[in-house]
Amino acid sequence: MSDSIQLLPDNIANQIAAGEVIQRPSSAVKELLENAVDAGATEIQLIVADAGKSLIQVIDNGSGMSETDARMSFERHATSKINNIDDLFRIRTMGFRGEALASIAAVAQVELKSRRAEEETGTYIEIENSQVKKQEPVAFPVGTSIAMKNVFFNVPARRNFLKSNAVEMRHIVDEFTRVAMAFPEISFSLTANGQEIYHLESGSLKQRIVHLLGSNYTAKLVNVQEMTDYLNVYGFAGKPDIAKKTRGDQYFFVNNRFIRSAYLNHAVMSAYQQMIPADSFPMYVLFIDLDPAQIDINVHPTKQEIKFEDEKIIYAFVQAAVKHALAQFSIMPTLNFDLDxxxxxxxxxxxxxxxxxxxxxxxxxxxxxxxxxxxxxxxxxxxxxKHWKDFFPEAGKAATGQDAVAGKLEYEQEGAAIGRTAGTGHSLQLLENADLLQIHAAYIAASTNQGFILIHQQAAHERILYERYVTAAKGKPIATQRSLFPLTIPLTTPDAVLLQDLLPDLHVLGYEIELFGKDTFVIQGTPADVDQGNEKVAIEQMLEQFKHFNSDVKFSKREKLIRSLAWQHAVKPGRYLAQKEMKALAEELFACDQPNITASGNPTYIAFKNDYLERMFGR
Structure with a gap:
């Protein structure tokens, strides 16, 4: 029998390795941008077409490569940054593993042009499927241009797993943002399908944050800066009043490398404790500089997860730095001694x-x-x-011992049972002629044939809207009310890309929104049953809520959008309702297929039965 084990051909081995490094077009964007930074570039251009599926090109004015280096750069394990094992623990560059260009060449058609300052001509190399097709001299300015065309052209199964252009473009913008954020001293530009999306001049970190994340942060940033012998923590944190429902604008960089760390995020969150709502997230862009020997950055293929030698010290420093910054700028809560x-x-x-x-x-x-x-x-x-029971002997008796426990349990059990079955033919009914009572502008008390129910007005409205939108998505579009004066809404680039992806589904749900220039949209119409006058804020908050739901992968895009709109358009606590509005809300709730809970599983009402109410009063 012949031997079974054999070495894989280089092109197949490279494709397997590429599976970890190049997972989608944005992965290649990250690697190419990092290489440009390492080359000492002061200007970096990113050009993409078809969301990176057709073209990803990075052009820099860095040091460039010699003819030999240009050819060697596409070999596996080829790197200019590591000579011996000790170098692994002194890494301050971005790309260092020597797999990026080899992986890119394994799954795309690549064209490289590069020239060093001391050479008169540059080098042109064309590679396909890890094979060099052409190599020749070329006239080229100092620096490097790498063009990656037709990603996964030779791996159709991988290409089929790519998402829509809008989704893939969002990932590209995310990677671009992270690299550009880390190096504000470098000029960056991003052009997609011939349109320049970002043009970032070199400047301060604050200027870069505002350019990337939006001008609304201009006056809302608090400077964070703590310098020690062990490490430095610096950057900016957002004021509590701009905390959002999503963690989108949260960035950690260690030695200028973007990382993800739930542990360090917890340190920042604890610094904001009691300053923001429990379900909100602060904005921050924080940099940690420390000796590379104190960290291990080669623990994950994307290098976005690292290990600290002593993470507890890092946690304490980050928490203290943010707390000190908030206190220094009078953001921390203080006692108010001014008497009413x-x-x-x-x-x-x-x-x-x-x-x-x-x-x-x-x-x-x-x-x-x-x-x-x-x-x-x-x-x-x-x-x-006197004991309080002596003032209310009967009530005291009813509220003690086994009766109270039994009453509580029965209330919990019966209330839950009513909620579960109310929409499926149960005998619970609202009394037609009874007035409803709004409590604290958040709850509605309604009499029933069995007692009364306490409706949470926002939760109830969410359920009503959710079922309405689900019906619309299944083929019965919601009527659109055209705006007499269409509103223009400018967005940040990531939000603009997200909204453009959602436009077809929004149209089915009653919105008529059109792209109007770069990152700007015009709201021509809204669902007929939505109050006019707050469209801009509604769209912005809907996008935030969508990003909040976006962390849950089990939902489809349309389901996330429907839930976001239901939450956004639902009547919020604090709004007073007339009798007519309360009755309409209660009636529509009980006309729902599942009136007892919201889409996320929270109760919409609690039922109180007559016999339980009587027992509460010792009757």
């Missing part, structure tokens, strides 16, 4: 506490039991105070 004018009129303030009143109070048994050490348990027996 109404307080000044109270007896406790207006009438002085005389010596006579003081002696009378000090002589009371209640005062003595409070002031005697370790006597708190004797307050009730010595002070002459």
């Amino acid at each position: 004018p109404g307080i000044q009129q109270l007896d406790a303030v207006a009438r002085p506490f005389t010596e006579e009143k003081k002696e009378h109070a000090a002589a009371s048994a209640l005062y003595n039991t409070f002031t005697q050490k370790n006597q708190a348990h004797l307050i009730e027996s010595k002070s002459g105070l």
Whole structure:
């Protein structure tokens, strides 16, 4: 029998290796941009076509390569940055593994042009499927241009797994943003399908953040800077009032390399504790500089996860740096000693506490039991105070012992049962002529044939809108109300790319939105049942909510959009409703297929039965 084990051909081995390094067009963008940075470039251009599927080209004015280096750069394990094992622990460059260009050449058609300053002519190399097709001298300015064409042309199965152009373009913009953010001293540009999306001049980190993430951050950034012998932490954190429902604008860089770290994110979140809502996320762009020997950056194919030698120290430094920055700029909460004018009129303030009143109070048994050490348990027996149950003997009896526990359990069980079956023929019905009561501008109390229910107005409206949008998505489009004065809405580039991808689905759901120049859209119409006048904010918040849902991969794009719109358009707590509005809300809720919960599983109402109410009052 012949031997079974054999070495893979180089082109197949390269394709296998490419599977880890080049997962999609944006992966190649990251590697090429990092190589341009390492080459010492001061100007870097990224050009893409067809969301990177047809073309990804990076042009830089860096050091360039010799003819030999240009040819060697496409070999596996070829690198100019590592000579011995110790170099692995002193890495300060971006690309270092020697697999990027070999992986790119294995899955695309590549054209390289490069020239060094000391040479009169440059080198042109054409590679396809890891094979060099052409190599010749070429006239070219100092620097390098690498064009990657027809990604995965030789791996059709991989190409079929690529997403829509809008999705792939979002990933490209993300990678571009991360590299450009880390090096504000370098000029960057991004051109897609002949249109320049970004043109970033060299400048300060704050200028780069505003250019990339939006001008709304201009006056909302707090400077973070803590320098120590062990490490430096610097960058910017957003003020609490601009915290969002998504973590999109959160960036960590270690030695100028973008990383993901739930551990360090927790350090920042803890610095914002009690300053922002629990379900909100602060914006931050933070850089950590430390000795490369203290980290291991080669633990993940994309190098976005690293290991710290002592992560607890890093955590403490990051938390302290952000806390100090927020406190320094008077962002931290402080006690407000300005008294409300109404307080000044109270007896406790207006009438002085005389010596006579003081002696009378000090002589009371209640005062003595409070002031005697370790006597708190004797307050009730010595002070002459009656037990609260003595004032309400029947209620006290009903609220103690097994009756109270049984009542609570029955309430929980019966209330849940009503919620589960109300939409499927259960006997629970709203009383037709009974008025409804709004409580705290957030809840609606409605009488039923069995007691009453307490409706959460936002949750109920979410369920109503969710089912309405689901029906529309299945083939019954929602009517559009044309705007008399169309609104123009400018967006950041990532949000513009996202909105453009959502336009077909939004049209089915009643929105008529058109692209109007670069990163700008015109809202021509909205769903007929949506209040007019707040369209711009609604679209912006819908995008944020969509990104929030986007972290859950089990939902389709349309499902995420429907949930986002239902949340956005639902009536929020704090809005007072007229009787007519409350009745319409309650009736529409119980006309839903599943009225008891929202799409995310939260209850829309709680039911209270008559017999339970009577037991609560000892009847």
